[in-house]
Amino acid sequence: MSLDQFIEDFEEAVEDVEVGTLSPSTNYRQLEQWDSLSVLTVIAMVDADYDVRLKADDLKGCESLEALFAHIQSKASS
Amino acid sequence: MPKSQFSQVRISGVVTCVPPTEKRIDDEVELFGGNVKQIARLKKTIGLDRRRVVDAKTTTADLCREAALTLLSKSQIAMDQIDSVICVTQTPDYLQPCNAAVLHGQLGLRKDCAALDVNLGCSGYVYGLWLAHMMVSAGGCERVLLLAGDTISRLAHPKDRAVAPIFGDGGSATLVERTAAQSNSWFSVETDGSGFDKLMVPAGGHRTPCSGETSQEIEDEGGNIRTLENLFMDGAEVFNFSIQVEPRAVRELLEYAETDVEGVDYFVFHQANRYILTNIAKRLKIDVAKVPMQTVERYGNQSSASIPSAICGELSEQTIAGSSRVLLSGFGVGLSWASTILDLADLSVCEIIESAPSA
Numbered sequence: 067m068s069l070d071q072f073i074e075d076f077e078e079a080v081e082d083v084e085v086g087t088l089s090p091s092t093n094y095r096q097l098e099q100w101d102s103l104s105v106l107t108v109i110a111m112v113d114a115d116y117d118v119r120l121k122a123d124d125l126k127g128c129e130s131l132e133a134l135f136a137h138i139q140s141k142a143s144s
Numbered sequence: 145m146p147k148s149q150f151s152q153v154r155i156s157g158v159v160t161c162v163p164p165t166e167k168r169i170d171d172e173v174e175l176f177g178g179n180v181k182q183i184a185r186l187k188k189t190i191g192l193d194r195r196r197v198v199d200a201k202t203t204t205a206d207l208c209r210e211a212a213l214t215l216l217s218k219s220q221i222a223m224d225q226i227d228s229v230i231c232v233t234q235t236p237d238y239l240q241p242c243n244a245a246v247l248h249g250q251l252g253l254r255k256d257c258a259a260l261d262v263n264l265g266c267s268g269y270v271y272g273l274w275l276a277h278m279m280v281s282a283g284g285c286e287r288v289l290l291l292a293g294d295t296i297s298r299l300a301h302p303k304d305r306a307v308a309p310i311f312g313d314g315g316s317a318t319l320v321e322r323t324a325a326q327s328n329s330w331f332s333v334e335t336d337g338s339g340f341d342k343l344m345v346p347a348g349g350h351r352t353p354c355s356g357e358t359s360q361e362i363e364d365e366g367g368n369i370r371t372l373e374n375l376f377m378d379g380a381e382v383f384n385f386s387i388q389v390e391p392r393a394v395r396e397l398l399e400y401a402e403t404d405v406e407g408v409d410y411f412v413f414h415q416a417n418r419y420i421l422t423n424i425a426k427r428l429k430i431d432v433a434k435v436p437m438q439t440v441e442r443y444g445n446q447s448s449a450s451i452p453s454a455i456c457g458e459l460s461e462q463t464i465a466g467s468s469r470v471l472l473s474g475f476g477v478g479l480s481w482a483s484t485i486l487d488l489a490d491l492s493v494c495e496i497i498e499s500a501p502s503a
Contacts, residue, residue: 081185102306102366103185106383110423113387122380 067116067142072135079111080104090132095125118142147332147400150277153320154327155486157219157493158463160316160456161211161293162196162443164498169193169309176305177367186309191418191437195312195444197297201502204235205243207315207449208291209250210499215317216289218493223251227285228258230275232268232292232448234477235299236261247291258285265343266414266476267333268292268448269316270484273472274331276320290318294447296375299345301361303369306379310417312444315499316452319492329486330401332393339479342381347372386420386475391427393483394473401485405430407469408485410459414474415439415450447476453496460494 069090077085082099094100109120118141128134169183169192176182186192198207208231216223229251231243238246242261253259258279264271269292276288293315300307347358358372370376390413398404405411411434413421421437436458439450446453451472455463462468467489475481488494 081189082181099181099185101182101185102379103182103189105380106419107189109380109384110387110419113384114423114426119384119388121384122378 067139069132069135072138073131075111075115076108076131079107081107088131091130093129094131094134095129112138116142147330147397148274148278149331150281150329151326152323153277153280153329154323155273155318155488155491156321157215157319157491158316158452158455159211159215159218159493160314160449160453160496161207161214161499162312162314162453162496163198163202163207164501165197165199166194167197172309175303175308189419191441192309193441195297195309196314197444198295198313199502202295202499203237204233204293204295204313204315205237205246205250206502207295207313207499208243208293208317209247209315210497211293211315211317212247212251212289212291214495214497215319215493219319220492221287221319224254225287226253226257226289227287228276228279229253229289229291230260230262230272232262232264232272232290233294234263234265234447235295244291264478264480265294265447266416266450267474267478267480267482269451270331270472270474270482271333271480273318273320273484274333274482277329277331280320280322287319287321290320292316292318292448292452294449296447297444299375301368301370301374304374305368306366307375307377310445311375312446314443314446314449314453316449316456318452327487329484330397331482331484332397332400333482334389334393334480336385336389336479339381339385342378342385342479343376343477345373345375382476383420385479386416387423387427389481390424390473390475393481394424394428394471397471397483397485403485408471409434409462409468410470411435412451412454412459412470412472413437414476415454416445416476448474450474455488456494456496459488463488463491463494
């Protein structure tokens with residue numbers, strides 16, 4: 067699991083986001099495309115590709131893609 | 145989990161009735177604050193498009209009655225041949241009596257006929273089939289009329305984007321009867337009541353009766369508006385629930401029936417939305433061609449009527465003329481989920497009808 071790969075997966079999961087446009091420090095919750103639908107598509111991607119069950123609150127609790135990735139890794143190892 | 149198997153009970157016909165009024169998400173730009181891109185994403189990803197909704201005078205009982213009349217006449221079954229009627233609904237005409245009693249009277253069924261309601265939603269059709277199979281197997285009933293339907297559109301606040309564009313209305317009628325021929329079916333039914341508040345109408349029952357307070361509009365952090373008398377759905381949690389429990393429940397039932405995904409012709413899931421169904425199919429490695437999922441974009445999420453609606457709308461050719469082994473699986477409010485594997489063969493009727501506009 068690499069952060070670069072995660073960012074790519076995230077870009078693919080959220081409709082209308084171009085691949086290569088996000089960075090580790092991106093606050094995804096400020097994205098124009100961030101809505102209740104992208105919450106679902108990211109939860110589904112993380113479930114399928116990382117075998118981690120995120121809650122909507124987990125997504126509300128992180129300020130950047132880097133922080134979200136760290137959170138997923140901590141849930142994966144617990 | 146309670147699993148059960150039956151061998152001499154069959155479904156002999158299914159009819160689903162939808163109201164004539166159609167709403168389209170394309171006409172609701174205002175609901176999405178003018179965000180046409182968001183509407184495009186919802187159409188593409190979730191599969192939302194059109195939905196059928198009742199007018200203020202039409203109820204679930206009306207839709208189910210029309211479905212039952214068509215089912216019985218096309219099956220050439222007389223009213224006095226029905227031994228039991230089960231209504232699955234969360235939108236009954238009255239708090240009491242139950243819809244089954246109301247419809248028993250309207251249809252003119254025999255007095256030595258059982259009539260009861262089941263208060264379940266998206267899992268309810270399979271629960272109803274399970275009850276009907278038990279009634280027939282136990283020996284008391286030759287023929288059970290299962291009426292499953294809801295008018296959830298009337299519970300959705302028009303300014304709540306989490307529910308308003310999703311739910312449509314429908315009422316179905318299914319005939320379950322004893323057969324001398326071998327007709328195998330397998331069921332599993334499950335519940336997680338700790339999630340009761342993920343999908344609920346908080347007020348209007350006896351815990352919180354309707355009052356001035358419960359009819360106040362409240363805006364949530366996402367800008368959606370609803371009252372305590374409207375349907376509330378925690379979309380992310382319900383989605384999580386669905387993709388956790390459904391693949392496992394399906395795998396366990398396939399094992400119980402000593403078959404696998406190749407041994408089933410069609411997987412008819414509760415038509416929640418296309419995104420949930422493709423996610424479930426992907427996890428089970430089912431070919432999406434075996435998973436009907438166009439019902440929700442045509443009619444909306446019809447709650448307890450969604451599985452019969454998908455059978456009538458997407459599988460009628462297979463079930464009228466031929467035979468298909470199908471897996472039916474519903475999941476939702478409760479939280480509750482139920483699945484069955486059974487054969488749909490030579491149905492006397494399998495179609496969608498439109499209710500007449502109310503006068």
